[in-house]
Amino acid sequence: MKLQAQLAAALAVLAIAGGAEAQQRDQIRIVGSSTVFPFSTAVAESFGAKTGFSTPVVESTGSGGGLRLFCSGVGTEHPDIVNASRRMHGSEYELCQSNGVREITEVRIGFDGIVLGAADRAAASVDISREQIWLALAAEVPADDSCSRFIPNPNERWSDIDPSLPRQRIEVFGPPPTSGTRDAFVELAMQEGAREIACMNELRSSDRNRFEQIASRIREDGRWIDAGENDNAIVQTLVNTPTAFGVFGYSFLDQNSDRISAVNIDGVAPEFEAIADGSYPVSRSLFFYVKNQHAAIIPGLVEFVEEFTSEDAWGEFGYLTDRGLIPLPDSDRDATRDRAVNLTAMAQSPE
Numbered sequence: 001m002k003l004q005a006q007l008a009a010a011l012a013v014l015a016i017a018g019g020a021e022a023q024q025r026d027q028i029r030i031v032g033s034s035t036v037f038p039f040s041t042a043v044a045e046s047f048g049a050k051t052g053f054s055t056p057v058v059e060s061t062g063s064g065g066g067l068r069l070f071c072s073g074v075g076t077e078h079p080d081i082v083n084a085s086r087r088m089h090g091s092e093y094e095l096c097q098s099n100g101v102r103e104i105t106e107v108r109i110g111f112d113g114i115v116l117g118a119a120d121r122a123a124a125s126v127d128i129s130r131e132q133i134w135l136a137l138a139a140e141v142p143a144d145d146s147c148s149r150f151i152p153n154p155n156e157r158w159s160d161i162d163p164s165l166p167r168q169r170i171e172v173f174g175p176p177p178t179s180g181t182r183d184a185f186v187e188l189a190m191q192e193g194a195r196e197i198a199c200m201n202e203l204r205s206s207d208r209n210r211f212e213q214i215a216s217r218i219r220e221d222g223r224w225i226d227a228g229e230n231d232n233a234i235v236q237t238l239v240n241t242p243t244a245f246g247v248f249g250y251s252f253l254d255q256n257s258d259r260i261s262a263v264n265i266d267g268v269a270p271e272f273e274a275i276a277d278g279s280y281p282v283s284r285s286l287f288f289y290v291k292n293q294h295a296a297i298i299p300g301l302v303e304f305v306e307e308f309t310s311e312d313a314w315g316e317f318g319y320l321t322d323r324g325l326i327p328l329p330d331s332d333r334d335a336t337r338d339r340a341v342n343l344t345a346m347a348q349s350p351e
Contacts, residue, residue, distance in 0.1 A: 032083030033181075093350055108287050110328055118263075138190065142197065171244040246260075
């Protein structure tokens with residue numbers, strides 16, 4: 001049955017892409033998240049070195065941009081895999097379906113923490129709450145304790161929020177709106193921080209859309225600076241701007257711990273164990289998605305998935321943990337690998 005399904009998928013792709021074009025690409029093409037990029041690149045290099053297949057091409061386009069490319073159609077002109085630092089949205093799944101990308105395998109590869117870091121170790125040696133993060137970065141804040149009126153964020157220094165915070169200018173370099181890291185930061189830090197304010201939590205209960213609109217909007221007055229999809233570039237910017245903070249994934253902190261330090265958030269440091277057990281409050285899952293319809297026309301696609309989900313790669317002592325990936329628990333890895341290597345398609349739209 002599986003062979004018949006693969007043959008049917010191959011015929012469908014050939015009908016769309018054309019038999020001649022289907023033979024023009026012998027490299028897997030991967031797009032998407034800048035956070036997953038170094039992990040995917042490491043697997044691509046290992047895969048190319050160990051097998052007779054070409055080394056996959058990996059592009060860092062951001063999760064949102066990558067998913068749009070992935071969902072744009074079936075055929076060799078479209079990507080085979082998309083990396084994502086958040087789960088695929090329901091609207092993205094529907095876009096895939098409408099463009100003929102009907103068989104998609106979701107692979108959760110592990111965990112990551114979103115870090116607020118700085119090159120100035122003294123500046124980074126603070127404990128900050130998610131409420132304080134929201135009050136620093138929200139475009140608008142409540143004018144009073146009732147949340148009946150909102151004003152442009154007046155906070156210019158961290159100490160304007162709380163005297164215990166540094167007396168330095170609020171300046172945060174972070175990912176752009178196309179980034180999955182930005183999406184996760186908004187959901188896990190900004191929205192959850194806003195809920196710590198009583199009237200904002202009440203607003204969430206009474207008018208969810210209004211709450212999310214206010215809680216999710218990041219200020220645009222120069223205190224937050226979109227720094228592109230490359231987290232390495234954010235790290236370098238922090239080195240050149242020691243009093244500024246940056247928002248990026250834990251793996252980049254792990255790889256640059258000699259140059260960058262991270263603040264504690266809600267009293268918890270962004271460390272391997274805290275992210276793995278969920279006690280670090282700004283933690284998220286990382287994913288990649290496979291276009292199953294390309295398995296029969298792109299050489300090595302299934303074998304690449306097998307390499308990515310091997311214990312040598314994503315296991316507790318695999319080469320990806322050396323690059324900062326927080327692995328799934330053993331039982332989750334086994335179940336996920338089984339679904340991945342068998343290209344078990346998602347049964348329905350994500351929430």
